[in-house]
Amino acid sequence: MNTVKTTGSQAIVNEKKTNLGTNSLFSRAAYGIMYLFLIIVAIFQIFPIIWLFLFSLKNNQEVFNMSPFALPESPKWENYSKVWTEGNISLYFFNSVTYTVVAVILTVVLASMVTFAITRMNWKGSKIVLGLFMIGLMIPVHSTLIPLFSTFTKLNMIDNPLSVILAYTAFNLPITIMILLGFYEALPREVEEAAVMDGASINYIFFKITLPMTSPVIATAAIINMIYNWNEFVFVNTFISSEKFKTLTVGIQNFIGQYTTDWGAIGATLVISILPILLAFFLLSNRIVEGIASGSVKG
Amino acid sequence: MNKVMSNKKVIAMYIAPALFLVLALIYVPIVQTGYFGLMKWNGIGDMEFIGLKNYSHLINDPLFWKSALHSFLLAVFSALSLIGYLFISIILAGKIRGANLLRKIYLIPMLLASVAIAQLWLKIYHPTNGILNTVLISLGVDNPPAWLAESNLALYAIIVPIIWQYAGFYILIYYAALKNIPESLIEAARIDGATPLQIALKIKLPLIMNVIKVTIVLAVVGSLKYFDLIYVMTDGGPNGSSEVMASYMYHKAFKGFDFGYGSAIGFFLLVICLVVTFIISKLTKTKNDTY
Structure with a gap:
């Protein structure tokens, strides 16, 4: 063949x-x-994604009485303005943006510090610590859900964005370290060594020299983290109960429940929820491909 | 150099925050899950130690084993679909113009939230207005099934969007691995008169065996903990016909408030995932794969 x-x-x-x-x-x-x-x-x-765009621009008469493959007679952009203004979609959207951005920054900075310490500094136990992070990749989220729920409840952090952001960060650290590791190992050490000779402090070297040099891989790690966080569902669904803290993935569930017969509104909601990812994909597809490849197969 | 880079305080400062988060939010909870599994507990009130009762209940719970069977079926289908992905990748990694664009198109579904994918496929499977049944009716099928509402079809109907969602991910991995094979090896085989089929089966497949092994683990373990899509599409229904281990645990704990039993299921899930990972890597252990 x-x-x-x-x-x-x-x-x-x-x-x-x-x-x-x-x-x-x-x-x-x-x-x-x-x-x-x-x-x-x-x-x-x-x-299926093109079909979603099509019915997000149709009204019910077009959805129910005409071919699902037909183009909308005149695009019903009002579906979008309706769901954006009537429900909480705009609120969910900004919650998703906030949690995603905060968790991405936290994860990338912490993972960079760990990777720097593991690849650049000399200490016993670095292999063990790296192993701890890597085994974290294999732990199913569901096996941690009940204890996390109970601990966050005790700490008064349930129904609090902090619980979600910390969970995103902890569970994305292993894959982020994995993505960074290859780049750090291939990165020449001469510049850092010269800085040490000049008497620079480690913090100076890390923040002013190494971190800027790793910006390509940081971009890759950040976009992968962004996709994971934006799409995350279980943590928000379990830890958050107030509407005002919900993200898009959880919020659209309730929202779509109210609009079960209005396909145009459902379609518009779904398109709004996937649009940032699609945009990121069109702009940064090479980074995404690279990040998924380097984060998945290291043997 | 050595002195600066061996500063214990600095090392601790760089490692501690991340390590603390991973220990506190991943490692401590998996130990707690095993411990909570020994308790009778509704999640709010006091715990009561009941020994291994939850675990023995688990062993004798037909509903749990039904969900485990469904998870197992998902794992089998996901592993089998790898053959298809591999086939596509081998074609794609040949001299195909636009291969890079194609593999990016394949990847798009994988980037979208499972929740959004689930909502979209709910519409595709919609009994009267979904594209699937509209096409079937126009092809002359009189009474197309209601897919997700039929207990003998629901699980299989869910497998299709799962295959759709992950295709691009595995194709990307295989494609990268195949492109890594030195062209000279293929060229040498070709000059020796090997047919393209022989080259694919005897040279390419063995050379990317390590990658295939990793993808089998990813596909099987990924299926065992599969949740989001099923939770949204059928919530395990109708009549538990698409319930999987993770959704069963979620229902027991967060809907039934049996946190002790839910923890026992969660712990069991963890053990299964680790054991399966171990078994698959043993079974598929290959000799020296370096090239």
Whole structure:
């Protein structure tokens, strides 16, 4: 099935000159089939999201009486203004932004400090500490949920954004350290060594030299953290009960419950909730790809 | 250099905040979960020590084993879907123009919140106005099923968006691994007369075996703790037909206020995840994979 690799110039290396003609015709057809297959997969991946955009711009008459594939007769942008102003969607949105931003900054700074201490400083036990962080990757969130709920209740931190932000930070530290680690190990140490010779303090070296030098990987780690935090559901659903502290993922649940028959409003709500991620993706897709790859497979 | 970089106080200061958070919010809770599992506790009042009763109840709870079976089925389907992802990746990593764009398109669903994906697929599966049944009716199917409302279909209907959601993630991983194989190796095999199929099966697959091993662990463990999408789409229903371990634990603790039993399930979930990770890495242990 993988004849695709014997196209064009490759085929020449491979085949005797006599049957080159038929073979390249065959591999061109095979290439076409492969390509078609890949495009069908792409359509399967992207179509549900396009359909969501379509019905977010329709009214109920169009949704219920016309083909689901039809374009909206005239785009009903009022669906968006309605859900943004009538419900708490704008409030949920700003809560999501706040928790995401605070947790991302906290996670990236703390993870950078740990990675710096592990890769740059000499101490016994650095391997063990790194191991502790890495094993954290395998712990299922649900196994910590009841104790976290009970501890936060005791500390009067339940229904308090702090509980969510701290949980985001703790659970994202392992993957963030993992993403940073490769970059720190490859980063030349000469500049830092020179600074030590000049008598610079460690804090100066870390904040003024190393941290700026690692800005590319910090961007990657931050965008991955942003996606995780923005999409998080269980912690907010468990720790937060007041409307005023809910994030989009939890808030849209209740909201959609009220609008069960208004597909346009539901669609608009969902589009609002995924739009920041889609925007980040269009602007920073290379960083996202890099971050997911480096955060997932290290063996 | 050594003296500055060995300053114990500074090292402690750099490690302590993160380590404290991970210990307090991840490690202490998993120990507590095991401990709470020994208690009769409604989450608010006093705990009462009842020994291993919750755990023995767990062993004899048919509803728990039903949810465990569903989690296991999810894990099997997720692991099987890896074959499909691998197939797509091998094609994609050939000389395909636009491969980079395609793999980015594949990735989009994975970046979206499971909750949003769940809401979207609720609409796709909508019995009367969803795209799925509209297409089926136009193809001449008289009574298309109500998918998520049918207890014999709900779990399988949920597997489709899961496969949809994670496709891009695994394809990205496989694609990166395949692109890492030195071109000279493939070229040498080709000159020796290996067919593309032989190259894929005998050279490429063995070379990325370590990566495949990691993805199997990710897929299986990920499925065992799967929650968000199911919680929103069916909440384990109808009639518990799509209940999985994590949702069963959540229902017992936060809806049924049986925090002791919920903790026992949570602890069991942890043990299963760790054991499965260990078993899979033992089973798929390969010889020297360096190239």
